[in-house]
Amino acid sequence: MGHLDIRLLGPFEIRRDGLVVQVPGRKVRALLAVLALNCGRTVSFDGLGRALWADDPPQRLRGSLQTYVGRLRRVLGDDAVTTEPAGYRLDVPVECVDVLRFHRLLDDGKLEQALGLWRGEPFEGSRWFEEHEAPALVERYLTAWEQRTGADIADLQKLTTRYPLRETLWLKLLTALRDAGRHAEALEHYEALRTHLADELGVDPAPELQAIHRSLLGTKTAGIPRDLTRFFGRDEELAQLEQALRDSRLVTIAGPPGTGKTRLSREVAARIGSRYADGVVLVELVSTTPHALLTEITEYADVLVVLDNCEHVVDEARTAAVQVLATYPSVRILATSRVPLGAPGEQVFRLPPLAPAPASRLFADRAALVSGAAPADQSTVDAICRKLDGLPLAIELAAAWSRVLSPREILERLDPLLQDSDGTMRAALDWSYHLLSAPQQLLFERLAVFSGSFDLAALEYVADLGDELLRALTGLVDHSLVLTDRLPDGGIRYRLLEPVRQYAATALGEAPSIPTRHAKHFLAVAQQGDSDLHGNDRGRILIGLQRDEGNFLAALSWARSQPGDTGLRLSTALAYYWEVRGFVNDARTWLEESLDRGDPALRAVALARLGRLAWRQRDYQASTLAYQESLDLNQHRGDEPGTARALRNLALVAAATGQAPYAVDLCAQSIAKFRQYGDERGRGWTLSVLGLAYCEQAAWADAGPCFREVREIGRSTGSAALTFAGRLGVAYIAAEGGEVRVHREELTAIVADLRTASGLIEDPEWLWASMSLAASEGRVRASLRLAGAAAALSRRGGRMSDATTVHCDAIVERLRQQVGGRTADRLMAAGRRLNQDELMAEALAPPTPTDRPLSSRELEVADLAGQGLSNEQIASALVISRRTVESHLEHIRQKLDLSSRYEIIAWALSRSG
Template identity: 70%
Template structure:
């Protein structure tokens, strides 16, 4: 019959003499998997019954099993399976089963060879919950132990394993030691901080003493290295050695240095190169598209300690006064902080040293042109004297040189020079040189490329292909025109972590395009309409099962959402209110609650009753988040009146629930209960279980306010039942949080931990732990109840600061 090979360590597979043998049927595969695990030994009938039917075996178990054994014999051969009085036995050598070989190799002290047998999750496609519960965990444990025992493990694989098994501390220990032994201590320190934060956030615990010991050894052997916000440049950096040394000298004598220069002079790239070469701890804050200097700095720093830090503020010219005020306060409060800024003009701050960036020297300028030309043409230009003339005509401005070099695919250096010369004859200043270089590139574009280039000026910050298609038009010519602009370095591509590509224009290039575009109301209208659609879809998804992923997806479009809203303010009609309503939840998640409230309040009169009702609902929510309960109640009452006027039954039920939430938050529990009962009755009439479930959670809060913990827990259990089969839904997680609070209040630590464990498990599946601090408060109380006081303090601090700008009170 040939040599059989039964593979269970990964996708289920049977081979005979190297050829795949089909094993049809889920139960037949499960039967073979169980028999193979016990190859050569009799497996009792009741064990096989549980493996195939779990807790619901057929009445004639032996007869049903015999049917599947017969099918399996037709695949393996009649002699492969023996029938015994108590069960069945697979009569094959143990070496025919990869699990048995795996155990033999590990027992013989050969983990390297044993791990080569592992192809994925055990019993995949065998489909037997019994196998997954009873046999898979032990196999996974031996697999992980084998990895931990390897003398020279593969570091990328260890990274994957720690991601998949984030709480297995022995794996993390192996990763840290492997990175240390490979001379990558800085990376080991960074991964340790990730692991420590993960433990604190999700379990409220600290790493083991053994892990803390290796962390101390890493700190002693390697300085802490912080590099936040610094992008990885994909192109080579040329020259500027003297400039880098001069910056180093200036920052040693002054704690505030500004690199000043014309557009395209290379200020940004020089600051980043300085950070890479001279600074161990550096944070970069981009100001070009930020709503304010304070916001950009806060987001860039996060929780980083500013002591002994180099903070880079890039593109300060449009916020120079505000930047000067902020850096003055920061430098005064932190004596070891240093700040490097880039700007077209000095900030005018006290103690500021201004370094005016000179042109790129001739030799590195030629190297820069040659390098960028080779990227598009495939070879370095041979005519160095002509390239030298081009660079001199362009005043040594790096961006202008790169734009000129981008035409090397279709033009020789001499042709580039001939076309540049007339444009540059009357442009002695650096800024005019930059403008002339862009102008020259623009006039070499095709008509569709020119049209697209002008229209791209409507975008603020980056944009994706869908946005270009919706806003810029051009039909079938779009992709070709966009490709041409990328090829000519007028449009840059940015690859995101999820594999998608976005595009952007450098600010000098965008300003030139904007000067050509003018006002263009129709284009602005298409831009606003597109981002209204983006906002509306995001608004729906932020209230769905995975708000964290939605938030990450919306953030790159933040500048365009602001730009669309600003333009809509100047237009008649309800567009501005629709944008304010659709973006309210997004700005709430981004902690811009004041701005979101002011936009809704200012334009409430712009919409029809249905739109105003939605806007008032969001306004009430924002006010409630800020504990402005009077404003929240007023907004919700107006929304309720409009819903009743419209005959909107589900909307009316939601408005009643919102009013009940405000009543419960202000101690009016009897009124809250009455409103909840009205809401539940309306949801029941419309057969809306989810809506009824959410109202039950508010009713439970009202009971909690009255100290009726058991009654509140009962309402939360009803809500959990109504959440359906999706245990990771927002309603299910909210209900579990309520049950955790009830358990904490009544001293039931076991139930408290069980509910929080379920919550964290689901949140991890949904793109990480969402930013609502409620589960952190619940974890804080659990840590305190279990005597983990250090963890409780840390969790309380995280919960308190989770929503900067819109603090929520601790649960009462």
């Protein structure tokens, strides 16, 4: 029967071995609930009748009960429900029923574990249960909550909403809100309770509640004004700042204009102000001087000071803060500034932009305030917030236009809308800009050319500021106009938030040398990356190039409007990177747009890249035309290496279009030329194409030696990619010949290569080879999971040969017939969720007993189950014991990865029909 878990504390749910089991019919579920509550005890026929039919039981009560018990046994197993002379009994361990576990845990004083079982209102929807069982259960649940030390505010708010007259719950909620510094919310909740009690019962809150109300009114946080709008996100930042104020007496929230430093500081103060005997003091430096801090603080001994907007008086603020902290040892200061104060012992908290989810909620909330309804177009709202880099002020300004524009219209007009708003954003940035020194202003303007993040090497070349650069950069970081991102390898990249970058662009104006230097630098980066991607560290190179993607696109867009061949050089250098990343359409578009701008040598290379992209898309006509023109240009220029590569490229298309003999001839010409000038790697890649051409003809005896030589050339030249290609070819030939041992040996070596040259893992061919091996070894479930992962990788841009595609499609279809379509789909979906380490482990997992196909006896049992026979009937038909039938059914479930008897029946029916 497996391990049962009967869950009644919330929506009705049954699980067997962790998997949900469907219990058909409301009456069957009610029957199980009554039996479960009396687990191990006989429930009378009359008692069951009252629970299922209340005061109107059927005339043939026992017959009706027998029908429902039969249905329940089909779900739980024949032995689960026992028939007694007086009624029925559920024979499962008490631990299987959550209600019974709940009572036992409470009896043992384990409140947290008991409350953790509660998933919602018990027995909801059943009038009998709600009247006879639920009240006592709910009372015990609420009593447990009242006895609990410490409680989650959100849970308490839900409980007080559902049980509004339960004053002990209100007391816990108000206490928790007070201790969290959320005094305004606590006061609002108290007023709601007072009104409700007066309306419903005509009484005042209990004395304990009145006492906490008085304590809230007496807290000294009056100096902190409460905002009228909701606060979103920042839970992690609030917790970090609370801890920072425990560890340090001076904490400065630093960040770019518009990140919400002031709002966050006030939320922190409201949350923890009650921990200070003399409350909170707010000193706003926009309207006063830092010296006001000295006069505000003298009368207090234990106080939190919020020192807001320090950036324009940093020196004076630092002096005042140091003096106060030295004089009053119980004082702590929370400052906000775009620039750190630079005081001894200061802990600087760099405030990042909002995360995507709270940023979208902020937009929706502010849009609803002005338009009366939250926007329905969630994807567009997400896009707006992404474009604004999660900057709260910019999001609020954009949302304000919701009173006249839809989210889509706001997104389309975002840049001018921000510029034409009430000037708040620009005023904030103007303030920051004018606080900068001249070199800092110049660097800030030049940073506008970057799109996304950039490293120091790019900054040094593009900005061209010489010795002034590092000092100016440090100033911009201190002023929170430039953000820093630390990489896993310890490196640092820099970036501007998009609204800040747009402001810098207006300050930059016309400076043609800067975008020229930007394009020149990132062309060099792309060319170096193109060369390195063919080496053994492709995974690391891919990550580096991906970080610069925004800058590549910005340089391409600029080059499109400029004379010269920069655009073609850049799109050519990026073509292979884009191919690996799966952006084949984009790569092809950029190449085709700029193809007429280069000299013959550059065009020959670009056409070769274009031909490969078309081949990846199976656009063989366009691929042949591009490769042929590249060959003509190379031959005309006398470029022998280029000619050898072009011949190989044409052979690749010929093999894919059924012209295998022509492909073999082209490969022979290419190999001869590579031999002529000693390019072993070039010869190796042509041999791999020759092997594919033989495979297309099913000439396995000719293909095998080609791939083995490719493997050896890869080893001798130190090319992991070439070795990988050779091993894949050898594995493929082994699969076709049924040589399982050779197939596993090559795949083991391939997986070892993947661990040292991670970029190769993006090639779906190794997953298809793994799937093929698993199928050959009878590992049906593993094979389908690997097939699912391979198909997903192929859809992201991976390309397989047509011969491999036919081979693997045939395997998948055979396995689908074996396990059934639904099971196959589920296994392939599971494969798409596996990570790289899990896939490599799955590929090399040894066969297990459950990987063997169903035996003839198991097939007989499955077919009889599919005909609707019970275990006893199957046992009688096959002249075996019922326990043996149960064992066979368990083996069938394991081998076919099925979760229930119903799925076995569905599988058997699909086999027969």
